[in-house]
Amino acid sequence: MKTGKQKLLIASKVLFVLFVALVIAFYIFRDAVLQQTIAKVSNEMQVEYNSSFTIKKASFNGLSGLNLSEIILVPKNADTLFKIQKLRTSVNLWHLLTGDVQLGTLEVQNGFVQLVKKGKVRNFDAFLKKDNQTELRDEKRDYAQFAYRIISKALNLIPTDMILGNLSFRLDDNGKKATINFQKLRLINKQLETSIQVQTNTVSQQWKIKGFADPRSKKADIRLVNIDTGAIKIPYLDERFNLKSSFDSIRLSIQNIERDGDELHIDGFMAIANLKLNHPKIASKDVVLKNAKFDYRFLLGSDFISIDSSSTVLLNKIKFHPYAAYETGEDTIYKLKINLPKMKAQDFIISLPDGLFTHFQGMEATGTFDYKLNFAFNQNRPNQLVFKSNLKKENLKITKYGAANLNKLSGEFMYRALIKSVLQRAVLVGAANPNYTPLEQISPYLRKSVLTTEDPSFFSHRGFITEAFKQSIVKNIRTKKFSRGASTISMQLVKNAFLSREKTVSRKLEEILLVYILENNRIVSKERMLEVYFNIIEWGPNVYGIGEASRFYFQKTPSELSLNECLYLARIIPSPKKFMYQFNDQGMLKDFAIKQESFLTSIMFRRGLLTPEDTIYKSLPILISGPAKSFIKFKIQDSTLIKVDSLANDDEFDL
Template sequence: MKTGKQKLLIAAKVLFVLFVAILIAFYIFRDAVLQQTIAKVSHEMQVEYNSSFTIKKASFDGLSRLNLSEIILVPKNADTLFKIQKLKTSVNLWHLLTGDVQLGTLEVQNGFVQLVKKGKVRNFDAFLKKDNQTEIRDEKKDYAQFTYRIISKALNLVPTDMILDNLSFRLDDNGKKATINFQKLRLVNKQLETSIQVQTNTISQRWKIKGFADPRNKKADIRFVNIDTGAIQMPYLDERFNLKSSFDSIRLNIQNIDRDGDQLHIDGFMAIANLKLNHPKIASKDVLLKNAKFDYRFLLGSNFISIDSSSTVQLNKIKFHPYAAYETEKDTIYKLKVNLPKMKAQDFITSLPDGLFTHFQGMEATGTFDYKLDFAFNQNKPNQLVFDSKLKKENLRITKYGEANLNKLNGEFMYRALINKVFQRGVLVGNANPNYTPLDQISPYLQKSVLTTEDPSFFSHRGFITEAFKQSIVKNIRTKKFSRGASTISMQLVKNAFLSREKTVSRKLEEILLVYILENNRIVSKERMLEVYFNIIEWGPNVYGIGEASQFYFQKTPAELSLNECLYLARIIPSPKKFMYQINNQGMLKDFAVKQESFLTNIMFRRGLLTPDDTIYKSLPILISGPAKSFIKFKVQDSTQIKVDSLANDDEFDL
């Protein structure tokens, strides 16, 4: 009777003989199997993707080395998707038998892959369709398992040794062309070396990628640099998205990709030097970030994807720890936390990207501060939004202003509105201007009306209204666009007095920082801020300040304005150049304007800003009597009818 060890030995021998038999059978019939496989793939491409796939010549060299030539994929009635003249590769046979394709070596000579769009027709559309039979929408995806499987399969297709000569990646988007030609690529003994030629309609450069790459152990450390002098310019983005971008070098380091239980860890860092961006939505100038580094630690589980809080982002001298997460266990929740440890205020100012904060250039400060942000949005419970922003400062003081000298608000200065990059006529903010109106000479009705419509808590907040900001975020997320702002009078004042009206990321960031400095360093009193605000905001076409506005509409001084007139002026602030659309052809308020006025009046009543005595004369209609009258289209009466009516009145008088 055989022992257990003898049985195992016999089983091992049987498996070995079986494996050898499979290898022999594979060796004998390998070319036939190869041709059959090519025919199957070609048929699938024809049936499933309406494309022609051909290989002119295919053969094995030894047991696992494969030689192919003239490999072509052409979608029907479209440009060739790819064509490779010669390809040699070897496959790990053991992994192949277990269903895991793993390339050992790869040699490619003279080929191209191209994506072409002509009109609305793209040569890759057929390969973007979803397989509805395999798509299970109700089944939750295990993010860790799915990502690890994709990464493993992708890295297995990266050969351990690779030689590419003259392989091009081409893009033609209705004439917007870009070609990245790998003139030489070598991955030998885990060392990567390349020579790349880049050509577009606007640039021609030579790039180099070099470093360490070990796809089997999931590790890499590679650098992306320019062979020629000057920065690397990113192709295609300038023509397609009007985004000009460049950098001196990029470094990507992957230290670890590890599956630990039900979690996946991805660790490493990315660094970029002298990143330059130019786009109308970012800023009016080039934005330059000299040094940036991201020490990342991604964590993925069965129902979450996150950037761990141990990660570090460094922008010049600014360092902070981000935490970001997307969770789907019960509800769909987005989370963001930022922890900026204590740092010197001056280091923060000098680390701001050039071009993004132009009004801060030259600013100097003393003291330190730290900052924390906690944000959470539940897609199924949007009203439970969490937004907690805390800045803790120690001896923080501005010792020198940059381009935006906030202290100028305390004295006389010349204001020029900047509209569409064109400075408008100058408006003197000071008593030498006959239209300038001190706060105590502005009708209390107008002050109350404007504060109600624009910023009810102006005298109590410090530049921002947290609840309004939260509601703005909720609505913008729901509509997937910036459909609602949370602008206070402080923010409007800073925007008007120091910034342009351009809708850029730069302008909004500068506005937030300047408002915080203005409101939290007691540079200007609230009363003075409101007075300047009333005297510089636009109130109509080429009408600036309440002194000009009261004359333009009603031929009055700001102190003489009635309640109805104040309600009208307060309501047109958001769109002052469209004031005429609130008036009908008989010079009366349109129905929607009457409803708005009634709504505003009721709010002011509830808040105790108005009493019944204030509304004694409210039933009287407003009368546009100033120069604004010329902008209103009045109905012209029939002169014949006027004459007939006049004669009829005369007859009645005679009787």
């Protein structure tokens, strides 16, 4: 009777014989199998993708080597998608027999891959269609399993040794062209070295990628630098999106890709030096970030994708730990948490990217602070939005202001609105200006009306209204655009007095920081802030401040304004230059304006800001009597009717 060891030995011998037999059979019939495979792929490309796929010559080299020449893929009625003159590769035979393709070596000479768009026709559209037969819409995807499978297959297709020569990647988007030509790429003994020519309509540069890459152990550390002098300019983005961008170098390190139970961990870091961005929506100047590093730890599970809180972002001297997650368990939830540990205020100021915070340049501060943000949005329950922002400071004090000197609000200063980068006429904010109006000389009705429409909790908040922010975020997410803001009077004051009206990321970030400093360091009183606000905001075409506005519309002083006139002035603040559209051709308020006025009045009644006695004369119509009257389009009466009326009046006079 045979022992267990003897049985195991016999089984091993049988498996070895079968393996050898398979190898011999594969070797004998491999040319026929290769031609059948090419024909199958060619037929699939024709049937499924309406494309022509051809290989002029294909042959084996040794046991696992493969030589191909003139490989061409051309979609019907479109430009060639790719063409490779010569390709030599080898595969891992054992992996191939188990159904997994793993490249050993790869050599490619003279070829190109190109994406072309002409009008609305793209040469790669056929390959973007979804396979409805295999797509299971009702079945949730296991993110960890899916990502690990895709990463493993992708890494297996990266050979351990590779030589590319004159291989180009081309992009032509209706004349916006970019070509990245790998003149040389060598991956030998895990060491990567390249020589790359980049050419667009506006850029011509030589790049180099060098470093370490080991696809089998799932590790890499590579760096992209410019061979020429100057920074690396990112191609195509400038022509396509009007985004000018460049950097000195980028480094990417993948240190670990590991499956741990139901989770997938991806660890490493990314670093970039002297990143420069220029776009009208970002800032009016170049934005420069000297040094940035992201030590990342991505976690993927069956129903979530996240950046773990152990990750670290370093922006110059600013260091914080982000946590971001996308969860698809019972509900679809987006989460973001930021933990900025205690740091010196001055280190924070000097670390702000150049060009993004121009009004802070030259600012100095003492003390320290730390900051925490907690945000969560449930797509199925949007009203349960979580938004918590907490800043703790210790001995924080501004010792010197930059371009935005908030102390100027305490005294007399010259104000000039900046509209579309054009400075408007100067307006003196002070008693020497005859139109300047102290707060106590402004009609109480106007103060109450403006506070109701613009910022009901102005005297109690510290610059921001958390609930308004939450409602704004919910609506913006629902509409997928910035359709609603959460601006307080404090924010409007800072925007008008210190910043431009341009809708950029820079202006909004500066506004938030300046408002926080203004409101939390008691630089001026709330009453003074409101007084300055009333005297500088735009209230019509080339009309600034309530002194000018009351005369422009009603030929009155601000203290003489009636309730109806105050309600009108409060309502037009969002669009003062379009005030004329509030009136019909008889010079009377249109129905929509009357409804807005009634709605505002009812709110003020509910809040106890008005009494029945206040509305005794409310039924009287608004009469525009000042220079604003010339902006309203009145209906021209028939001249014959005017003459008849005149004659009738004359006869009546004679009698």
